[in-house]
Amino acid sequence: MKQWLYGNRTGWLVLAVLFLLILLPLAAVIIQVALPGVFFGTLAIGDFSLLLDIFRRPLWLASLKNSVTLGIGTTIFATLLGGALATLRSSWTFPTAKLLDISVWLLLITPSFILSQGWVMFASADGLAREWLGWGWMHGLIFQPFGLILVMTLSKFPLAYLTVYTALEWKVDRFRDAARLCGGSPWTVWRTVQLPLLLPAYFSGAMLVFMDTVGDFGLPASIAAVFRFPTLPYSIYSALYTSPIRFDMAGVLSFYLVLLIALAMTFQLLAMRKMRFDFLSGRATRSTAQRPQKRSSAYGLAAFNVLFLAVVIGIPLGSNLFMSLTSSTANGFTLEHYRKLLEDHEVLREGLTHSLAISAGAGLLALVIGFFVAYVLTYSQFALRRAVDVISLVSLAVPGVVLGIGYIFIWNQAWLDRFGLLLYGTPWILVLASIAGAIPVITRVISGAMAKVPNQLLAAAQMQGAGFLRRITTVLVPLLKGALISAGLAAFGASVFDLAVTSILFPPNFMTLPVVINKAFEDLKFGYAAAATITGGGLVILIIWLVERLFHRKPKPQSHGWRNTTR
Structure with a gap:
C-alpha cells in the first residue's frame, strides 16, 4: 500500500515538473x-488570417x-541509406566493420552545426575542395537544395541505421527457408518476407529522421554564411533578432513547425495501426554476421x-581540424588560429566556462x-504513466527553437519579478531549457537499466522497514551507478x-561556447571557428573521460595475507 502511495506521489510530482x-x-x-500579447499584458483574440499569410x-x-x-528528401534518402547499411552490417562481417559502428555514434553525438560547418569549409567557393583538390564543381553540387539534402542525409542516416539494425538482432529462419523452398531468390525473399517484417523499424527510423531534419537549426545557421536557404527554425530565430521583434511571425512559423512534426507522428501511427508485425517465437535465433565466402x-x-567513412566523417570533422591548422596567408600548416584564440582567451574562457x-x-x-521519471515508468502503478512517457518524449521531437520561444513567453512575465522568478535574461533560463532537452535521453538510458532490476528487491527492502528514499539510495542507485554516470x-x-x-535564450553579454563558434563562423572566420570547435570539443571529451575514469575505477584487489575470521 505504501509503495503504491509513494508511486502516486512521485508520479504527480514528476508530471508537474514535466508540465x-x-x-x-x-x-x-x-x-x-x-491570443497574441496575452503573455505581455494584452488580451485580444488573434488574427487567424496570419496562419494563411504563410502562403x-x-x-x-x-x-x-x-x-x-x-x-522529405532527407527522410527518403537517409532511411534508404541507413536501412541498407544496417542490413549489410548485420549480414556480413568484414575488416573495418567496427569503424562503421563507432562512426554512427560519433555522428549522433556531434552537434549538427559542427558537421554543417565542416561541409561549408570543404565546399565553399574558396574552400578546401577547390584550394587543395581543385574540385571547383563541389561548390555548385553542395550549395543547392539537392546538395543540402545530401549533406543532411550523410548526417542523419544513423537514426535510421540504429532502428533497423536493432530490429535485425533476431531472426526466424523458417520464414526464409519456406520462401526459398517455394523457389524464391534471395532478392525475392528479402523483398517479400524480410522487408515487410522490418516496416516498423523503417517507419520509426523515417519519423526520427524527419523530425530531426525539419527541426534542425545547425544546418541553416551554418549555411547562411555562404548560401541563402531559409528554413522554419532559422526564420523563427531571425524573427526574434530583428528590430522590432516579430513575435507574430515566430508564433506562426512555430505553429507550422509543430504541425509538420505532428503530421509525421500521425502518419506513422496510421501506417502501423491495423498491421501486425510480431513474428518472434521460440524458434527465433540471434542474428550473427557471416564472413563472405570470397576473400x-x-x-x-x-x-x-573506408571510402564511405572518409566522406561522412572525414569531410565534416576533418575539415574542421584541417582549417584550424591552415591559413590563407601562409603556406603549409600553422597554429595561427590557435594563437588568436589564446589572444582572445577572455572570449573563449567566458564562453567555455558558461x-x-x-x-x-x-x-x-x-x-x-530523469531518474524519477524512469522510476515512475518502471515501478509505479501511477494511472497517468502513459502521459508521463509521452511528455518526456515531446522535447525530443519539438525543435529547440520552438521550446526556446515558449520559455520566453513563460518566463518573461513582469509579475514573476515579485517572486524572484523572472528568469528571462538570466543564465537560469538556459539551465531550465537544457534540462528539458536532456530529460528524454536520460530517461531512456535509465529506464533500460531499471528494467533489469526486479521490483522484488525494492519490496524486500520495504519489508525490512526501509523508507522510500532509503530504498532509492541503498538499492537502486548502487545497482544503476554505471547507467547514471553514462x-x-x-x-x-x-x-x-x-x-x-543558447542562440535564442542567452542573456546579454553572456556568451556561450556554441554562440562564440557560430558568431565567428557568421563573420567568415572559418579557421578561428574551427580552432574554437577543436579546443572546446577536446576539453569536453577530456572532462567526460576523466569523470568516467573517476567513477568507474575498479576496486583494488584484496590482499591475500591473514584475514580476521572471528565473528
Whole structure:
C-alpha cells in the first residue's frame, strides 16, 4: 500500500515538473497564435488570417517549402541509406566493420552545426575542395537544395541505421527457408518476407529522421554564411533578432513547425495501426554476421566502408581540424588560429566556462528528474504513466527553437519579478531549457537499466522497514551507478553544444561556447571557428573521460595475507 502511495506521489510530482519544463512552454507557443500579447499584458483574440499569410509572404512561404523539401528528401534518402547499411552490417562481417559502428555514434553525438560547418569549409567557393583538390564543381553540387539534402542525409542516416539494425538482432529462419523452398531468390525473399517484417523499424527510423531534419537549426545557421536557404527554425530565430521583434511571425512559423512534426507522428501511427508485425517465437535465433565466402568480397566491403567513412566523417570533422591548422596567408600548416584564440582567451574562457557551468548544473538536475521519471515508468502503478512517457518524449521531437520561444513567453512575465522568478535574461533560463532537452535521453538510458532490476528487491527492502528514499539510495542507485554516470555524461556533452537553445535564450553579454563558434563562423572566420570547435570539443571529451575514469575505477584487489575470521 505504501509503495503504491509513494508511486502516486512521485508520479504527480514528476508530471508537474514535466508540465512546467516541457508542456507549458509548448502550449504557450500555440496560445500566442490564438491570443497574441496575452503573455505581455494584452488580451485580444488573434488574427487567424496570419496562419494563411504563410502562403502570401515570400519569406514565410520559402521557409515552409524549404523545410518540407529538406525534410522529405532527407527522410527518403537517409532511411534508404541507413536501412541498407544496417542490413549489410548485420549480414556480413568484414575488416573495418567496427569503424562503421563507432562512426554512427560519433555522428549522433556531434552537434549538427559542427558537421554543417565542416561541409561549408570543404565546399565553399574558396574552400578546401577547390584550394587543395581543385574540385571547383563541389561548390555548385553542395550549395543547392539537392546538395543540402545530401549533406543532411550523410548526417542523419544513423537514426535510421540504429532502428533497423536493432530490429535485425533476431531472426526466424523458417520464414526464409519456406520462401526459398517455394523457389524464391534471395532478392525475392528479402523483398517479400524480410522487408515487410522490418516496416516498423523503417517507419520509426523515417519519423526520427524527419523530425530531426525539419527541426534542425545547425544546418541553416551554418549555411547562411555562404548560401541563402531559409528554413522554419532559422526564420523563427531571425524573427526574434530583428528590430522590432516579430513575435507574430515566430508564433506562426512555430505553429507550422509543430504541425509538420505532428503530421509525421500521425502518419506513422496510421501506417502501423491495423498491421501486425510480431513474428518472434521460440524458434527465433540471434542474428550473427557471416564472413563472405570470397576473400575479395570481404576486402571489397572493407574498401567501400573506408571510402564511405572518409566522406561522412572525414569531410565534416576533418575539415574542421584541417582549417584550424591552415591559413590563407601562409603556406603549409600553422597554429595561427590557435594563437588568436589564446589572444582572445577572455572570449573563449567566458564562453567555455558558461557552457560548462550550465551543462553541469543542467546535467545534474536532469539526472535527478530523469531518474524519477524512469522510476515512475518502471515501478509505479501511477494511472497517468502513459502521459508521463509521452511528455518526456515531446522535447525530443519539438525543435529547440520552438521550446526556446515558449520559455520566453513563460518566463518573461513582469509579475514573476515579485517572486524572484523572472528568469528571462538570466543564465537560469538556459539551465531550465537544457534540462528539458536532456530529460528524454536520460530517461531512456535509465529506464533500460531499471528494467533489469526486479521490483522484488525494492519490496524486500520495504519489508525490512526501509523508507522510500532509503530504498532509492541503498538499492537502486548502487545497482544503476554505471547507467547514471553514462546518462549524466551524455546530457552534459549534448548541452555544451546546444546551439538552438543558447542562440535564442542567452542573456546579454553572456556568451556561450556554441554562440562564440557560430558568431565567428557568421563573420567568415572559418579557421578561428574551427580552432574554437577543436579546443572546446577536446576539453569536453577530456572532462567526460576523466569523470568516467573517476567513477568507474575498479576496486583494488584484496590482499591475500591473514584475514580476521572471528565473528
